[in-house]
Amino acid sequence: MSSPDDFFALLREAQQQLDAGFASLPSAPSVSLGDDAAAILQQVALRMHDNYPYGHPLYAGQMLKPPHPIARAAYALAMSVNPNNHALDGGRASSAMELEAVAELARMFGLPQYLGHLSSAGTFANLEALWVSGQIHPGRGIAASDQAHYTHSRISGVLELPFTEIASDDTGRMDLAALEGALKIGNIGTVVATLGTTAVGAVDPLPGIFELQKKYGFRIHADAAYGGYFTLANNLGEEARAAFDLVPMVDSIVIDPHKHGLQPYGCGAILFRDPSVGRFYKHGSPYTYFSSKDLHLGEISLECSRAGASAVALWATQRLLPYTRAGEFARNISTGREAALDFYRRISAEGRLIAPCVTPQLDIVFYAVRSSEGTPEASSALAKRVFDAAAERNLHLALATLPVRFFPANTFSRHADMHVTCLRSVMMKPDHLAWMNEIWQRLEGALTECTR
Known part of the structure; x- marks a missing residue:
C-alpha cells in the first residue's frame, strides 16, 4: 500500500467481496450518512490536528507505534459487520480468527500448550492473570518491582490481594535480594516479572526469579505488554535474552499487540501455560450460547463484549508479516x-x-x-x-x-x-x-x- 489511493482502492475491493457474501438477502433499508456528514467529518479532521504526529519518525516520545495499513484496512472491513467476540453467535468468523491469531502468539513464545485470548488491552489481561493467581492461591499476595506498571498495585487492590513493592536495582530491574527478603515473610503467591518496563525498558531477571521459585513456591506472571515481541529480536543483550528464553516456563504472560504488534488500540492478549485454569471461568448464559457446542471465547474471559475487528486486524497482520526470526517483522523489532x-x-x-x-x-x-x-x-x-x-x-x-x-x-x-x-x-x-x-x-x- 504505497499511497492513500492504493489503501482505499484495496479496501473498496475487499468491501465489495464481503458484501457479496450477503447478496442473497432481501434488500434492507440502509442508514444514510446525512446531509451534514461531509461538514462533520471535516470538523473531525480539523479537531484531530490537535495531536502530536505519533506516526512520524520525529515522534520519539511515548510508546506509540502506528498500526500497519493492513491492520487498519482489516479493522475497517470487519467493522462493517461489527462482530462481538464474546460469543460465537456475535462473531463467528472473527472468533475463529482470534483463536488462530492467539495460536501464533503462543507459537512465538514457544508455548507447547496454553489457554488464551485477546483482550481490550494489557491492563485487563493483567487483571485476568492476577485473578487466576488469586483463585489458585487465595489470600496470598502479589509482588512486583517498583518499576513495574502501576496497574499491578491497582489490580491487587481490586482483587483484595496484598501487594508488595520490590525495590529495583540501579539498572531498573527487580532486585533479587529484595525479592527474597519479601518472600521470606511467606505471603506472596505471585511474582510479576516485567519484561520491558514502560519507563526505561528494563527486563526483570527471570532466571533468578525462577531460582527463588524453587525455594519459595509461587506463581510467575510475565508482564510483557510492552516488551513481549522482543523475543524475536536477534540483538538482545545476554541478560535480556536469558529472560525471554524462559518465557515458556512462566505461568502466564501478557502482551499488547497494539504496541509493537502494529495494531490499532485496543488489542492485548493473555496466555496461560496450564489450560486447566479455564475451570475458573466456567459459567453459563441462557441467551448468548445457543448455536454451537464449541468453546466460546467468552467462556475463558472475564471481559464480555470485545471488538472482533481487533482479532481480524491482528490475524491479517500476522499473515502479511509472520512471526519468524528471519522475517521482516522480527527485523523491525531488532x-x-x-x-x-x-x-x-x-x-x-x-x-x-x-x-x-x-x-x-x-x-x-x-x-x-x-x-x-x-x-x-x-x-x-x-x-x-x-x-x-x-x-x-x-x-x-x-x-x-x-x-x-x-x-x-x-x-x-x-x-x-x-x-x-x-x-x-x-x-x-x-x-x-x-x-x-x-x-x-x-x-x-x-x-x-x-x-x-
Missing part, C-alpha cells in the same frame, strides 16, 4: 533496539547530556541534561526546557521522573529517595534508525538553545 543503542552512544559522547548506568535493554533510552549547578533540581528544570525547545523543532520527546541512582555514582547526590526529571525516547518505529541523524541534529539544536 532495528528498534539498534536505533536505541545508536542514540545511547551519541548521548554518552555528548557532554551536555548524562547517559544512564547501563545500555538500553530494549528500545527505550532515558537521559538527563547536565546543569552547571549539578543538582537534580537544576537538571530537571533544564530537561523541561529542552523538551519544549525540541518540540518547537518538531522533535517530540517525553519526560520521565526517575531515581538518580539510575545514573553514574558521581552524577548527583545519591539519596535513596532522590529523583530527577529526565528526557526519554522510545525508538520503536522501523524508521527511527534511518532518521537518527535528523533526530540528533534537532536535539542538538534544542540543547544549544537551552544551555548557551
